[in-house]
Amino acid sequence: MIEQDLKQLQERSIYIMREAKEKFGNVAALWSMGKDSTAMLALARKAFLGKVPFPIIHIDNGIDFPETYKFRQELAKKWKLDLIVAESEIKPELSGYSCCGENKTIALKKLMKERGFDALIVSIRRDEHGIRAKERYMSPRNRDFKWNYKEQPAELWNDYSSKLDDKGHIRVHPLLDWNEIDIWNFTKREKVPINPLYKSKNGYRYRSLGCTHCTSPVKSNAKGIDGIINELRSTKTEERAGRDQDKEKEYVMEKLRALGYM
């Protein structure tokens, strides 16, 4: 896994978030309390000199880990976040693809409509999945949240696309260029708080965090960030190996994203 220059990465993320704030009237960001969206918040604090100037949304299906809820509460207070918790339903018969696809997306759609957000900052990274590598820094979604990946807008140099079409919104991806290990190098250097579930306990840790239903831990003895970074330097497995969602079928991520999943 390639460790990139943190200065360059930060500059681009800061530029993109400022650009979102310049171009769109009503910006919000998604926060899962995972390492990526928490790093995004730390970058927003740099871009806007100490404060996060937009509302932060947690789509809460009620089955996240207790550690995650505690982390949410503590950091929201410390960083004075304008936190919106949008509750999503859990249907016991749904799992994996249908669970993430339907429940979370429905809750997000409802909230977006109520609050009229026209841009949504989402902390996806290109190295997570082949489909995510096809995203633009600013990607339009139509009113049904559909991603028209066949006709993505031109995105040249620093001219990031995208007019809003009727009642759609723009997904803003400030972390698109970052690799998993870059997030950890940044977290370490900037002392960004992290969810304790990423650290090893009884020989296991979470490498990618979803909800309690479809995330499983990986074998690891990394008790701190240095340990995690060392582990990633030699790994040959995918970050999302512990996420059931990706395994079901080859093209499941494509479907999820076309349906509006993050």
Added chain:
Amino acid sequence: MLITRVTLLGNKDHGKSTLIGSMLMLTKSVTKERIAEAERTSKALGRKFEPGFILDSFSEEREGGLTIDTTRVQVKHKGAAFELIDVPGHEELIQNMISGASYAGFAILIISAMENEGITQQTKRHLFLAKMLGVTRVIIAVNKMDAIGYSRKAFDDIKEEMLRFLGRIGFDRDSVSFIPVSAYNYDNILARSKRMPWYTGEPLMQSMLQFSKQREKDGKSLRISVQGSIESGNGTLVTGKVISGKVSKGDTVASFPEGRSFRIESIYVKGRQKPSAGKGDDIAIKPGSGPVSRRGSIICSGRQKPLVSDRLSGTVFFVREPAGKASIRYNGIELAADIIVHKVIDIATGGSLQKNSEIVLNAAKASITSRKKFAFEKFNEYPELGRFTLYSNGTFAGIGIID
């Protein structure tokens, strides 16, 4: 570690995705899950292992065997890191190709050596566009050498024709290298192939290493592209990116098109106060006299000012027929504009065509007039401030550079 961004250009089916896939395999830069996934898909489609499937992730891309949108992947080789940008080679997808190639430091152009493929109009168009996008160095990989019995003559013929073309569109001979490869058989990718003893040059990845070491120099005066403003505890700050030169606290600078000078009271880089900032920094500055710069302004220092006018001459490339209301997007702002084409340039020869020739997918010399004055620079002086995008009725219609 700094990453060099490399775009893969060339006609569809000439092997861009396969070449990237083979570089990923040879440098072991890909996880076993992705290899397994590409293996399963190849098998399901009844083909031999296709390294290109590591890149082409959309179902339609795999089943249809073509790249629809750009993808970027990273490879490491001998202490250097590359981000490989795979762009579609299909003519209809030229807009996606331009988007991908605009981020590149240098390009690899792929030409299939097979008799019915060879140098095409699309090959030349990609190279012409690369030049417009600011790519000055190119490695030309002549691919599918395995399919033509590793013939030296076929390679030499392509090289000769391409050298003539490159000269005509203004590429420097020393910034171009030619390598015969087979992406399927990994010939001349990581190591020199025994199947082409007549080729004594470097293998592809060695050549990439050389190219990545050449860094662009920044000897120009200060230019800050103004992004907008933010509110902070320290009042309203002007945000922007330093395009060239250096700026320090206490400097007196001037903003255009406003034509007003001010003193810089404080500079913030990545959220912290700094005494100075340089090329590439995204900054926030506190102007002494209250904010005068707006989004689209250019801040400079010294005597060399940017151009300020409502009219410019440029070279443009249309991806679709301009119709209705035309506008240009430049340096963060959109300007309604009248675009008058003076002559159309034949991409294949670099020569000029009749005024009424097809302008779509050809280059043209044009003059552009906007409703109001704005600040800009010439492409050959400040490439990052010398380019614009063309829109027609709000839809992307092409790109241009300021002559």
